[in-house]
Structure formats: C-alpha cells, structure tokens
Amino acid sequence: MNAPLLKIDQLSASAGGAPVLHGVSLEVNAGEVHAIMGPNGSGKSTLAHVLAGRPGYVITGGTVRFDGADLLALPAEERARAGLFLGFQYPVEIPGVSNAYLLKAALNACRRQRGEQDIDAFDFLNLVRDKMRTMHIDEALLTRGVNEGFSGGEKKRNEILQMLVMEPRLALLDETDSGLDIDALKIVGRGINSLRAAERAVVVITHYQRLLDYVVPDQVHVLARGRIVRSGDRALALELERRGYDWLLEAAPAMA
Amino acid sequence: MKALERILADFGSPADAGPARLAAAEALSTHALPTRRDENWRYANLRALEAVRTFLPGPAPSISPALPPALPGYSRLVFIDGRLQPQHSLPDTALLGSLRRSAAGSADAGPVPFAFSGDGRFGLIARMFAPEPIALRVAGSLALELISITTAQACGSYLELDLELAAHAQLELVERHLGGAGPTGLSCVQVDLQLAEQAQSTHTRLLQGAPDALHYDTVAVTVGAGAQYLLRQVSAGAQTARSTIQVRLSGREARTQIRALATAHEAQVCDALFTVLHEAPGTRSDQLFRGIASDRAHVACSADVQVSAGAPGARVVQSLRGLIDGAGAEVDLRPRLTINTDEVQAAHGATTGRLDEDLLFYLLARGLSPVEARSLLKWAFLAEALNAIDAPALRRAAGQGAAARLADTPATELLQ
Known part of the structure; x- marks a missing residue:
C-alpha cells in the first residue's frame, strides 16, 4: 500500500502562547477528499495555517509528512511549490498586483519546482481563460488587482481559480463555502471536483455539510478542542447537521 | 561662514x-535660509548646504551627455548645469520662436511671489544664479520635455523656468532631473507655472539626481478659473532632495490632482512639501503620496491644504502613505487641513507602517519567494501613484528610477 500523501502525527501547536492544537493525527491518501468540521474556535483554521507554514505559530510537538517529506521543515513558499495549496477563508486584497500577474507567478513557481520551463504567455492565457470559464469569472478581472473590490463570492471563486491554475497535490480549503450563495456554492463545488484525481487530495474545512452535497467526501473528521474527536464517512456530516456539535464536545476531554 | 553668508558673498554685486x-x-538676505526650526523644513536636510564649497554656477560644460530616448510627440530642451544645449535639444520652430529668455534677470521676470512667502526661498537662489533662465508662453498646445543634467562638481547648477499658459492652452510638461556620470554638487530649480482660465497642464517630474547630489526645487503654480493642473512626481535620486510645491487654485472651479511618490535608500533624505491653496469657489484638489524608506533613509512629506473663506464648495481629498523598509529607516507624514469656510467636502488620511504580514503570507502561500513577494x-x-503617469515610456523610466531605490528590485514585467 502507498504511503499517505499527508500524514499528521500528534501535531500540537500554540499561537500567542496559548495552545490550540493538542495532538492532531490525520492521514490523507492521494485520490481522497476529507472534510474537517467543528465548532468555532476548535482549531480548524489554525491547523490549515500551520500546515501552510504561516508565521506566528509555534509547533510544540508532533510531525507532518507530505509526500514523504518533512513538511514542517519547509518555509511556506516551498510548501506551496511542493504542491500544498491553502484556500484562504478571508482572501486578502492586493491593489496594484494584477490577478494575471499573480496567477502566472504562482504557476511558474510551481513549474520551476517541477523542473519545467516558465509557461509561454499565449499558453498561459489559454489556460487561465479555460479555468475562468469553469469558475464563471469574468475575464476582465484578470487585469484587476488581486481580489480588489471583489465581492465575497468572487474572492472565493478566485481562490479556487488559483488552485485550478496551480494544480496542487493537496488542497486545504479553509471555509471556502462561507458567504457563498447557492449558485456560487455549486460553482465552487464544480471547481473543486474538477481537480479531483488519483494523484491529488482535497481537505475541506467547513462548518456546514451543505458544501459536501457538491463535494462528496471520502472521510469526515470532527475537530474539537484542538484534536480530532470523531471520524467517519459522509453520514457523520449529516448527523452533525441534525445534532450539532454539543454531543461530541461533551464526549471530548477538556485540555489543560 | 554660514551657507547664507557664502551664498550672498558668491553672488556679490x-x-x-x-x-x-x-x-x-535682497529677499533672501531679509528672510534668510530656512532652518529645522521652521515647521515646514524640520525634516529637510539643510546641513548638507554647509558642505557646498561655492554656490557660483559651474563653468560651461563640455560633455556629451547620455540622454534618455526621446518621448514621441514631445519637443525637448536639454540643460546641462543650467545652460541650454541647443545641439542636444529637439525644439520645433514654433517653440524656438516663443522661448523668451529672460536674460539674466531682466525686468520682465515675474516677482516669484511664492519665493517671497518663505517656503520658496530656494527658488530665490535659483533666480539669483540661473545662468540661462527661460520663459515660455503657450497659447495653443505643447508637449515639452525638459531634461536637466547636473554635472557641476562642488559648485551650483541652477535652472529657472517661467511658463504661462493662455486661456484654453494645453501643456504636457515633463521635467527630468538627472545626474552626470561623476560626483555632483548643488542643484536648485525654480519653476513658475501660471494657467489662465480653462487651461490644462499635466506636469510630470522625475527627480533622479546622482547619488551624492543635493537637489532643492521649488514649484509655484497658479490655476485660473476652470483650469486643471495635474502633477505627477517621482523622487528617486540625490543624497538630499527637497521639493517645495505650491498650487494656488485662484479661479472658480480650478482643479488640481497630485500623484507623488518617493523612494529612498541607504542614507538618502527625501523631503517634500505640497501646499494647496483653495482661494475660489468650487475648487477641487486631490493629493496622493506614497513613500518608501529603505535602509537608513528618511522620507518625509508634508501636505498642507488651506481652504480660504472665499472658497465655498471646495472639495479636498488627501491620502498619504508611508512604508518603512529598514531597521534605521524613517517616514514622516504630516497631513494638514485648514478650512475657513462652510460647505466643504474633505477627506484625508495618513498611515505609516511596515509591510503587511497577511499580504506577505498570502503571496508566499502561492509559491512566491520572500524577495519576490516583498518586492x-x-x-x-507605489502603483497608484506611478500608474497616474500616462505615457508608457515615461512610466517605465519613472518605475525604474523608483525601483533602484528599493531594497528588492521588482520583476522586469512589473516595470513595463
């Protein structure tokens, strides 16, 4: 059997001196879609940011292997180039840097990592236009500043567009569904599904199971109080939708 | 001897x-040079003046300068150390005919009222010493590039320019201040620009003096009724650079838009004072400044807007932002707004800080290197200020000049 694409073993981390993650363990195989659910403050976004290498967190224990390599030893940009993509819950606006420039720079960073040449300008435009059609994004947004003046839905679709252009091995999508209307949710779901492949994996972080109507997960995990307290299949998400999180919190031990 | 005494002694009689x-x-003798105790001069590097050995203009230069490519559609006047170089200039016949050389301070030179008000005192020095001041009256439409190269070592380079736009006239004016190949001394520039009613001018200034140069310039603009003055200024040169700019909106519904940026590195000092006077009803001003100080550099900008009692219905927008990009770097921004009438719409803001860590991480998470992301x-x-320069060749030149003063040089694509 192949080694998992992502293997998190007893990962603990703190932010601002306060422990947030308490020994998270998780394995994600290539070809799988996992959903991580949990109440507010349970550590979901922290887990995503720690995996993506955001400064400001202190790893206090555990290991993470990504495609066999020690993920925690890599700086953020090398994690991205190695194929780990973080879809931000709150994508930032960067006036003055066009979408086209960022998409091309990001794609070329990944291509160089793979030993490929920078993409030709013509091929790049063809590629991006194709992905923009998938995400129902107006081509005019290519020349606009990154997320500058975008609606909430446009920002989230733009995150998925970046993901489709970069073609990561592992996509961590941090509440990509928040703030989306039903049509936008379908478009985002379609975009995520278009990336599904035997060599890739997706981890969807969400509060609600409605995105999972469109992106059907292989496994669902509940993160509470900084640790995974329950794992199951899609039925677990439906049960959470009915019962909420309290019954799991009661069962989860409080951490010191 | 102090700098003022030496200036007056060098001028003599x-x-x-x-x-x-x-x-x-006489006015300079009365008012004296500003000091750092003067509120509008507290960030300027005035001590550098003490190191100037002589304030006399340098001798007639004999170099053949490396000039930037000509701007399509522009006439060009080239000055070296304040002296017009006809052999390097590209003036059309009409322009040559209209150049009214004010012949070393003849009686027809204007009174430079701004200079006498105090902040324009370096304009007085330019007037005292400029070897070939020029005056130009524009009645129709003109695109003029003025290149001023300072090569004079350990002495002064002075330029005085007096421009008058007739009613409905249009002027695209580009000023490029460049340094020669070797070490240079003091450069003093005085520009006086008067726009009659409905005249329009876009004034682009690229200040790219040599790394060791001292550059003090003074720009006084009067905007008549319905006229419009657009200023684009990129300051990215000289060891010490000080720009003192005053725009008087003297006619009803006169407008100005200022887009300025400054980048400084190592131990450069780059200081600017923008004063906008709203003196008539319905006048509008829109100021934007972006400054980046790297290493131990100091960037300062004072933006002073005064709305007089005679300017009801004025609209004022002011945005100043500074970026500190070095352990010893400093940025000082001072927005000032004085309103002496009702019915004014005003919005202003000023912020100074370091690079936003959230933005930085976003770019790193897309695989960009830290150097690329910071750059x-x-x-x-800088983009908002830089992109206000319409002509691509000029914008590229301005960008390259600004980039040379950043700790991380941007990708070539961004400079297009």
Missing part, C-alpha cells in the same frame, strides 16, 4: 544683474 536677480538676493508588495504600494 554683479554689474549685469537685472532687477529680478537683485530683488531675489511585489512594495510595487503594489
């Missing part, structure tokens, strides 16, 4: 000094 030059010397964010910071 030349027999050929016209009344304008003599009046300038990109700094470029984005």
Whole structure:
C-alpha cells in the first residue's frame, strides 16, 4: 500500500502562547477528499495555517509528512511549490498586483519546482481563460488587482481559480463555502471536483455539510478542542447537521 | 561662514544683474535660509548646504551627455548645469520662436511671489544664479520635455523656468532631473507655472539626481478659473532632495490632482512639501503620496491644504502613505487641513507602517519567494501613484528610477 500523501502525527501547536492544537493525527491518501468540521474556535483554521507554514505559530510537538517529506521543515513558499495549496477563508486584497500577474507567478513557481520551463504567455492565457470559464469569472478581472473590490463570492471563486491554475497535490480549503450563495456554492463545488484525481487530495474545512452535497467526501473528521474527536464517512456530516456539535464536545476531554 | 553668508558673498554685486536677480538676493538676505526650526523644513536636510564649497554656477560644460530616448510627440530642451544645449535639444520652430529668455534677470521676470512667502526661498537662489533662465508662453498646445543634467562638481547648477499658459492652452510638461556620470554638487530649480482660465497642464517630474547630489526645487503654480493642473512626481535620486510645491487654485472651479511618490535608500533624505491653496469657489484638489524608506533613509512629506473663506464648495481629498523598509529607516507624514469656510467636502488620511504580514503570507502561500513577494508588495504600494503617469515610456523610466531605490528590485514585467 502507498504511503499517505499527508500524514499528521500528534501535531500540537500554540499561537500567542496559548495552545490550540493538542495532538492532531490525520492521514490523507492521494485520490481522497476529507472534510474537517467543528465548532468555532476548535482549531480548524489554525491547523490549515500551520500546515501552510504561516508565521506566528509555534509547533510544540508532533510531525507532518507530505509526500514523504518533512513538511514542517519547509518555509511556506516551498510548501506551496511542493504542491500544498491553502484556500484562504478571508482572501486578502492586493491593489496594484494584477490577478494575471499573480496567477502566472504562482504557476511558474510551481513549474520551476517541477523542473519545467516558465509557461509561454499565449499558453498561459489559454489556460487561465479555460479555468475562468469553469469558475464563471469574468475575464476582465484578470487585469484587476488581486481580489480588489471583489465581492465575497468572487474572492472565493478566485481562490479556487488559483488552485485550478496551480494544480496542487493537496488542497486545504479553509471555509471556502462561507458567504457563498447557492449558485456560487455549486460553482465552487464544480471547481473543486474538477481537480479531483488519483494523484491529488482535497481537505475541506467547513462548518456546514451543505458544501459536501457538491463535494462528496471520502472521510469526515470532527475537530474539537484542538484534536480530532470523531471520524467517519459522509453520514457523520449529516448527523452533525441534525445534532450539532454539543454531543461530541461533551464526549471530548477538556485540555489543560 | 554660514551657507547664507557664502551664498550672498558668491553672488556679490554683479554689474549685469537685472532687477529680478537683485530683488531675489535682497529677499533672501531679509528672510534668510530656512532652518529645522521652521515647521515646514524640520525634516529637510539643510546641513548638507554647509558642505557646498561655492554656490557660483559651474563653468560651461563640455560633455556629451547620455540622454534618455526621446518621448514621441514631445519637443525637448536639454540643460546641462543650467545652460541650454541647443545641439542636444529637439525644439520645433514654433517653440524656438516663443522661448523668451529672460536674460539674466531682466525686468520682465515675474516677482516669484511664492519665493517671497518663505517656503520658496530656494527658488530665490535659483533666480539669483540661473545662468540661462527661460520663459515660455503657450497659447495653443505643447508637449515639452525638459531634461536637466547636473554635472557641476562642488559648485551650483541652477535652472529657472517661467511658463504661462493662455486661456484654453494645453501643456504636457515633463521635467527630468538627472545626474552626470561623476560626483555632483548643488542643484536648485525654480519653476513658475501660471494657467489662465480653462487651461490644462499635466506636469510630470522625475527627480533622479546622482547619488551624492543635493537637489532643492521649488514649484509655484497658479490655476485660473476652470483650469486643471495635474502633477505627477517621482523622487528617486540625490543624497538630499527637497521639493517645495505650491498650487494656488485662484479661479472658480480650478482643479488640481497630485500623484507623488518617493523612494529612498541607504542614507538618502527625501523631503517634500505640497501646499494647496483653495482661494475660489468650487475648487477641487486631490493629493496622493506614497513613500518608501529603505535602509537608513528618511522620507518625509508634508501636505498642507488651506481652504480660504472665499472658497465655498471646495472639495479636498488627501491620502498619504508611508512604508518603512529598514531597521534605521524613517517616514514622516504630516497631513494638514485648514478650512475657513462652510460647505466643504474633505477627506484625508495618513498611515505609516511596515509591510503587511497577511499580504506577505498570502503571496508566499502561492509559491512566491520572500524577495519576490516583498518586492511585489512594495510595487503594489507605489502603483497608484506611478500608474497616474500616462505615457508608457515615461512610466517605465519613472518605475525604474523608483525601483533602484528599493531594497528588492521588482520583476522586469512589473516595470513595463
């Protein structure tokens, strides 16, 4: 059997001196879609940011292997180039840097990592236009500043567009569904599904199971109080939708 | 001897000094040079003046300068150390005919009222010493590039330019201040621009003096009724650079838009004072400044807007932002708004800080290197000011000059 694409073993981390993650363990195989659910403050976004290498967190224990390599030893940009993509819950606006420039720079960073040449300008435009059609994004947004003046839905679709252009091995999508209307949710779901492949994996972080109507997960995990307290299949998400999180919190031990 | 005494001593009592030059010397003697105790000069590097050995203009240069490519559609006047170089200039016949050389301070030179008000005192020095001041009246439409190269070592380079736009006239004016190949001294520039009613001018200034140069310039603009003055200024050169700019909106519904940026590195000091006076009803001003200080550099900008009692219905927008990009770097921004009438719409803001860590991480998470990400964010910071320069060749030249003063040089694509 192949080694998992992502293997998190007893990962603990703190932010601002306060422990947030308490020994998270998780394995994600290539070809799988996992959903991580949990109440507010349970550590979901922290887990995503720690995996993506955001400064400001202190790893206090555990290991993470990504495609066999020690993920925690890599700086953020090398994690991205190695194929780990973080879809931000709150994508930032960067006036003055066009979408086209960022998409091309990001794609070329990944291509160089793979030993490929920078993409030709013509091929790049063809590629991006194709992905923009998938995400129902107006081509005019290519020349606009990154997320500058975008609606909430446009920002989230733009995150998925970046993901489709970069073609990561592992996509961590941090509440990509928040703030989306039903049509936008379908478009985002379609975009995520278009990336599904035997060599890739997706981890969807969400509060609600409605995105999972469109992106059907292989496994669902509940993160509470900084640790995974329950794992199951899609039925677990439906049960959470009915019962909420309290019954799991009661069962989860409080951490010191 | 202090700098002022040496300036006056070097000026002496030349027999050929016209009344304008003599009046300038007398005014400077009365008002003296500004000091750091003057509120509008507290960030300027005035001590550098003490190191100037002589304030006399340098001798006639004999170099053949490397000039930037000509701007399509522009006439060009080239000055070296304040002296017009006809052999390097590209003036059309009409322009040559209209150049009214004010012949070393003849009586027809204007009174430079701004200079006498105090902040324009370096304009007085330019008037006292400028070897070939020029005056130009524009009645129709003109695109003019003025290149001023300072090569004079350990002495002064002075330029005085007096421009008058007739009603409905249009002027695209580009000023490029460049340094020669070797070490240079003091450069003093005085520009006086008057726009009659409904005239329009876009004034682009690229200040790219040599790394060791001292550059002090003074720009006084009067905007008549319905006229429009657009200023684009990129300051990215000289060891010490000080720009003192005053725009008087003297006519009803006169408008101005200022887009300025400054980048400084190592131990450069780059200081600017923008004063906008709303003196008539319905006038509008829109100021934007972006400054980045790297290493131990100091960037300062004072933006002073005064709305007089006679300017009801004025609209004022002011945005100043500074980026500190070095352990010893400093940025000082001072927005000032004085309103003496009702019915004014005003919005202003000023912020100074370091690069936003959230933005930085976003770019790193897209695989960009830290150097590339920082460079990109700094470029984005400057973009709004830089992109106000319409002509691509000029914008590229301005961008390259600004980029040379950043700790991380932006990707070539961004400079297009």
